[in-house]
Amino acid sequence: MPELFTAFFDSLKTMPLSGVILWSVLENLVILGVVLLMGDFLVRRYQQHRVTDVPDPLTWIEIGLAASCVALNALVTVAGVLLWQVGIIRVTFDANLLRVAADTLILFFVMDLAMYGFHRAAHLPWLYPLIHQTHHRFENPRPLTLFVLNPFETLGFGVLWLILLAVYPAAWLSIILYLTLNIVFGLVGHLGVEPMPGRWITQPLSRTISTSTFHAEHHLDKAHNYGFYTLIWDHLFGTLSPDYAEDFQAADEGTAVPAGGSGRAD
Numbered sequence: 001m002p003e004l005f006t007a008f009f010d011s012l013k014t015m016p017l018s019g020v021i022l023w024s025v026l027e028n029l030v031i032l033g034v035v036l037l038m039g040d041f042l043v044r045r046y047q048q049h050r051v052t053d054v055p056d057p058l059t060w061i062e063i064g065l066a067a068s069c070v071a072l073n074a075l076v077t078v079a080g081v082l083l084w085q086v087g088i089i090r091v092t093f094d095a096n097l098l099r100v101a102a103d104t105l106i107l108f109f110v111m112d113l114a115m116y117g118f119h120r121a122a123h124l125p126w127l128y129p130l131i132h133q134t135h136h137r138f139e140n141p142r143p144l145t146l147f148v149l150n151p152f153e154t155l156g157f158g159v160l161w162l163i164l165l166a167v168y169p170a171a172w173l174s175i176i177l178y179l180t181l182n183i184v185f186g187l188v189g190h191l192g193v194e195p196m197p198g199r200w201i202t203q204p205l206s207r208t209i210s211t212s213t214f215h216a217e218h219h220l221d222k223a224h225n226y227g228f229y230t231l232i233w234d235h236l237f238g239t240l241s242p243d244y245a246e247d248f249q250a251a252d253e254g255t256a257v258p259a260g261g262s263g264r265a266d
Ligand SMILES: [Zn+2]
Pocket: 135, 141, 145, 189, 190, 215, 219
C-alpha cells in the first residue's frame, strides 16, 4: 500500500470523533462537487442525446433534500469509520491485485442485488410514500437528483452498505474502487442524456451494464428497471422495460425528446 495511504489509515484508526466527522463531511462535499461538475460537463457534452425532457428550474426543496442526503451520507461514513475503529468492520490491507479485483466484483454484484431488492421493496404500496416517493417527484432527472432522496432512503442504502462491510472484510482499494463506481453509475443514471455509444446495448458485456436511459426510464415508468449497476436482476425477475432497446436507440439518434415536445409518455 502506498505510504501516504498507510499514514492516512493509521491516523484514521485512532482519530478522535471530531476528526472523523471533519473528514467524512469533507469527503462527501468533494463527492457532491465532483458529481455536479462532471454532471454539468456530461449534460452539455451529450445534449443532442437527451433521454428525458430538460428538467424544470431547480427548487429549494431539491437543494434542501440534497443537503440532507450529503449530511446523512457523512453520518454513514462516520458510522463506518467508528465500526472499523472498534473492529466490527474489518478491512484487508495486504491484498494482492487479484484479491483487489475479486473484492471489487464481489462488492459490486452483492450491492447491485441488495439495492435491487431494497428498491423493489421501496415500491411496495405501504413503503413507497414513506421512503421512496420523494425521489420520484422528479421525473426528469439532473445530476443533483442523485442526492434528492428521502432521509430514510439515504439511511437505508447506507445501512445495507455497512452490513456488507461488517460481513465481508474487503480490500481497502476495492472499497474505494466500488465507492467510485457507485458514484459514476449514480451520476450516469441521473444525467437525463445518454453518453453511451449506440453499440453499447449490442455488445455481449456492455449490454448487461446499466445506462442513463435505463434509470431515466425508471423515473418515467415506475414498474420497470429497479437495478442500479447491471440489468441482470431486472432480466432475471422480469422487470426490464420492454421499451429499453427502443428508448436507448432513440436517445442515441437524438429523437427521444422532440424539439419543443415532451419525451416518452408513460
Ligand atoms: Zn433516480
